[in-house]
Amino acid sequence: MTTQVLMVCLGNICRSPTAHGVFQQHVDAANLADQIDVDSAGTGGWHTGSAPHVRATATAKKRGYDLSQLMARQVTTEDFARFDYVLAMDNDNLYELQRLAPADYHGHLSLFLDFGNQTRYLEVPDPYYGGDKGFELVLDLVEDASEGLLAHIRHTRYI
Ligand code: 4NP
Numbered sequence: 001m002t003t004q005v006l007m008v009c010l011g012n013i014c015r016s017p018t019a020h021g022v023f024q025q026h027v028d029a030a031n032l033a034d035q036i037d038v039d040s041a042g043t044g045g046w047h048t049g050s051a052p053h054v055r056a057t058a059t060a061k062k063r064g065y066d067l068s069q070l071m072a073r074q075v076t077t078e079d080f081a082r083f084d085y086v087l088a089m090d091n092d093n094l095y096e097l098q099r100l101a102p103a104d105y106h107g108h109l110s111l112f113l114d115f116g117n118q119t120r121y122l123e124v125p126d127p128y129y130g131g132d133k134g135f136e137l138v139l140d141l142v143e144d145a146s147e148g149l150l151a152h153i154r155h156t157r158y159i
Contacts, residue, residue, distance in 0.1 A: 002034075002035055003153055004083045005036060006083040007019035008041055008075055008086060009126075010042055012074070013047045014138065015126070015127070017067050018138050019040065019112060021060055021066060022065050026147065032150075041079065042073070043093050049072060056138070059139055077100055080107065083107060084108060085108045089111075091111070094109070094111055112124065112145050112149070115145045117144055118141070121137075124141050
């Protein structure tokens with residue numbers, strides 16, 4: 001059974017596409033692309049159909065991640081039927097996902113950074129209204145949590 005992972009933020013143009021691209025690359029590097037599917041979505045729908053923010057794409061590219069093929073979409077209740085892991089970038093989005101999730105959802109719904117090793121940040125700060133440093137911080141946090149998430153999935157699913 002393929003493990004299905006959904007990364008979620010507000011707009012699906014900054015944090016969750018970054019998490020999507022970075023975690024996908026970790027999965028590819030571990031030769032697990034046929035066993036782990038990665039996707040991303042936003043709790044808000046304003047940017048549906050848009051490519052990731054140019055600063056998110058540029059910052060990721062500097063570190064070797066390609067976000068150019070991603071396109072924003074909004075989370076739906078059907079996502080809970082498909083995804084084993086629904087991972088929020090911050091608490092506001094986690095609360096919204098908890099509100100949307102069917103009462104019988106048995107997957108893993110939590111903050112993405114729960115899987116990280118650093119202890120300073122519990123949430124991925126929204127970089128949308130800030131400077132370039134915010135996008136670098138998103139990458140730092142997302143790279144750290146991607147390592148932890150991959151290790152967790154490999155450990156719990158014996159892959
Ligand atoms: P994201 O960033 O949730 O990381 O994609 C944002 C993108 C757009 C908006 C807010 C946050 N917005 O208000 O349009």
